[in-house]
Amino acid sequence: MIELDFALNQLVIANRILANENVVDAYGHVSIRHPSKPERFFMAHMLAAPEMVERTDLVEYGLDGQPVSDGRTPSIERFIHSAIYEARPEVQSVVHAHAEDILPFGITDVPLRPVIHSGSFIGTNVPVWDIADNFGDTNLLVSNVAQGRDLARCLGNNNVALMRGHGFAAAARSLIDVVRLSVYLPRNARVQLAAMQIGKYKPLSDGEIAARAAGYKPYSEQTWRAWQYWANRAGCGPMLGKRPES
């Protein structure tokens, strides 16, 4: 149970970090797969905006997107998370957010590319999912299993998919991974957009993207440094606990 305790605390911290770093606002969510029951995941209920999430706001869900014995209203878009956990057994954490600076790339034909080393984790290919392709005119929210699965199919084995006119969904092998990716994704987008305004830009090469991914460990000292930094800025320093073995 200690592992679960630690994981849920980290999930509270992740909510606060994403809010403090402007990745989420009143909306947007982050989840983790249950560390010992892979067919379950945790995320906050509907009424808890990420900035205010407490440990007691976390709800356990099944891979069908339904809460496991919890009467509070679940988030409408929990199907983004359930469908990705269902399709990608190696994924341990998912973020969905509307970070403003990625939105232009979801409504134009310009592909988002990793152009800075901290953006390498978005990977070579960032697909754009348009809910209208298979579901016509909707309110753009991913509100059921079918829509979640369609998004997960578009995501494929990539790390992040943009959602047209809406936001992004990101998946990774650890909570720290997906938070890091989500924090640097908008920065990468801003740099690419600025570069496009002054000339031709050079993205990272596939070899560079691979070299960076190869060397990455979620609990290395180098990564923990960033996690600690973001947690401190978000006022969560005291909740951090000890760095797990890498």
Add this chain to the structure above:
Amino acid sequence: MIELDFALNQLVIANRILANENVVDAYGHVSIRHPSKPERFFMAHMLAAPEMVERTDLVEYGLDGQPVSDGRTPSIERFIHSAIYEARPEVQSVVHAHAEDILPFGITDVPLRPVIHSGSFIGTNVPVWDIADNFGDTNLLVSNVAQGRDLARCLGNNNVALMRGHGFAAAARSLIDVVRLSVYLPRNARVQLAAMQIGKYKPLSDGEIAARAAGYKPYSEQTWRAWQYWANRAGCGPMLGKRPES
């Protein structure tokens, strides 16, 4: 009377939210129609910048834009509000502000379009009102009944009108609606502007705009979540009260 009490508290909160979210600065205002006397509305007097509005700063006005027995100097531009309440019986709340990021769309021929789901509430058509068309060279302020009515005519049945070289006026069926619209309007403008710099962009379809409007309720849990979040950020958490029945 309890309904009026609640409504006026929410109006104080709305002032603080709009200031904290950078929609208004020293200038700009938000009003509500009197919940039981439709020929009256409330907004702060001239000397109260939105960030500092208290309950005692709220003044009751008639649809002619004149204060009802209140000796404090009224806001010059109260005619924006009175004219919209006069023309649109279903409107319960109005915002006028100078939010910077919408201003470029008021001085060019480029129409502002909803391009992100949170911007859907601006609607399909955002007209631009140029005070010079009917009033020549002015100080650009809407300073009398005739100018207010001219703006209201331009607004028509739309949710928001841009005002050339000046700002915007937004109208909605509830205070939460108009605050939400006003918070996301500048974000929508920023995303459209950025997208235009890199390529052709795809706005929301009319069907999507309609689907989003259809599902919206001012006091649903999903909406209250945002209201609560914004109020907390603005330091008004303790004033929130209980969520009304949806």
Add this chain to the structure above:
Amino acid sequence: MIELDFALNQLVIANRILANENVVDAYGHVSIRHPSKPERFFMAHMLAAPEMVERTDLVEYGLDGQPVSDGRTPSIERFIHSAIYEARPEVQSVVHAHAEDILPFGITDVPLRPVIHSGSFIGTNVPVWDIADNFGDTNLLVSNVAQGRDLARCLGNNNVALMRGHGFAAAARSLIDVVRLSVYLPRNARVQLAAMQIGKYKPLSDGEIAARAAGYKPYSEQTWRAWQYWANRAGCGPMLGKRPES
């Protein structure tokens, strides 16, 4: 002497407002003409960054730019102020700053134009002064009487001049006027720059600029509202004192 007391307190507040609104940073300064001795003016000494200016940091200068019996190191660029007070007897207050968003207009051929109502006070014509025209290669600082006078000549009867690769100098009939102009100048520049990226823009007409200037009074309720708001944000609420008769 009460008038001088009030004026010097307002000058301290102006320093803090300009810092808090990002018009000045470590550098930049604001001055006022002595209210009863027109051949004198006040501004802070060299070591006081605007954000930290106290009443005791204010130094009295003559129109030759020399301190009147004060041993502290004067600001190098005090000649901007002395030359403008010398050339323009009606000017009561001067700001020099490096506000970032106006800088692009100082190094290109694109004239800065008033495009929003709060920017009207920059006036129809904003000249650009290039120190290199008459002084060749310098460190760009206005370091002597001759350079100050050259800048004042370029400013002419306008309200603000851009200084190539450096910043701006603004002059007005009151301290509140020049602070207001300085706060909205960068906003006007940002809106013009954004508009230029999407299409042709429409600036304010000369008639509109005149209409706005005509109606402006430094101590009207409408203006005091902004002064009070900015002072409160800068933590100077308690220093404000009572609004003088308009």
Add this chain to the structure above:
Amino acid sequence: MIELDFALNQLVIANRILANENVVDAYGHVSIRHPSKPERFFMAHMLAAPEMVERTDLVEYGLDGQPVSDGRTPSIERFIHSAIYEARPEVQSVVHAHAEDILPFGITDVPLRPVIHSGSFIGTNVPVWDIADNFGDTNLLVSNVAQGRDLARCLGNNNVALMRGHGFAAAARSLIDVVRLSVYLPRNARVQLAAMQIGKYKPLSDGEIAARAAGYKPYSEQTWRAWQYWANRAGCGPMLGKRPES
């Protein structure tokens, strides 16, 4: 030893200033050469993000990039610092950071030029170093002596080099110099980028760059004013100590 004490305190302050001014985030570092042993330098260990650096986090390194009897994990990229100190005996301080606004200039062919007086210290020529030129596909980090020396060669006698897809390295004759350069470098980049969007821009002339460099002294009152201002904003006012003789 007092000189070393003073220098190390200033290095702590520099860490906090660079964090507070958004030059560094979780990553990035600043170092100083040992004031009396030129073959040594100091910078924080791996786990200390700049915002949180304390005096006890500083580690002494040799010019081979190896810590001098300190068991804590050193920063991977310490070789940037060691190689520059090795190649440039006059350099007393080095910064490496990923400041966002310079990144577009590292991935395009557009040279970064000094366009504002506070940016003059970047010098006439800002080379771009691409680690791929000599090392192929890497994780972009400067992880060994050879890579550090290659970067130092590209830097040459210039003050700053951009690193493609990564950040910049800056070198100067004093800590205050390199911090000032690092704070104004992103501002200069933003102004150039904005100017390029509206027209042809005029950079500082070589004579102007030289005139500014000639007049600069790290502990002059004018420079100390900025140092004091930045330190105060970063909450380090009480650590400042007395201004050394210029």
